[in-house]
Amino acid sequence: MFFFFVGGVNQQVGQVLKSGAGRCIACGSRADLVECEKVLQLFFVPVWRWPGKEPLMYCNNCNSLFPPKFSPPPPPSADSPPPRQLPDSAFSDVLRCQFCSREVDPSFRFCPFCGSSL
């Protein structure tokens, strides 16, 4: 088979699967997850070994290609939702009868212990 190396990494990079999916291992800037085909044959030194259809990380800044597993996750962006806080309803669900001070189910309308209206 014959592979013509035109020059320029754009010949190797296919469809962008996820923009900004990671960071460049070479320069640290934002890298995209791209789908590359036949990238092994385009490398003069086959450093990596992977099937032809494996997605790769591609850095637009320094034109680096590298496997996604070597890329650290992207820095947290400001628009990402904050971590979910645990509901503090674990204590507020407990209702105490104001007459006998016993714990009663909040769905009850009358205290089962003393019969007072809740």
Ligand SMILES: [Zn+2]
């Ligand atoms: Zn880079």
Ligand SMILES: [Zn+2]
């Ligand atoms: Zn009561």
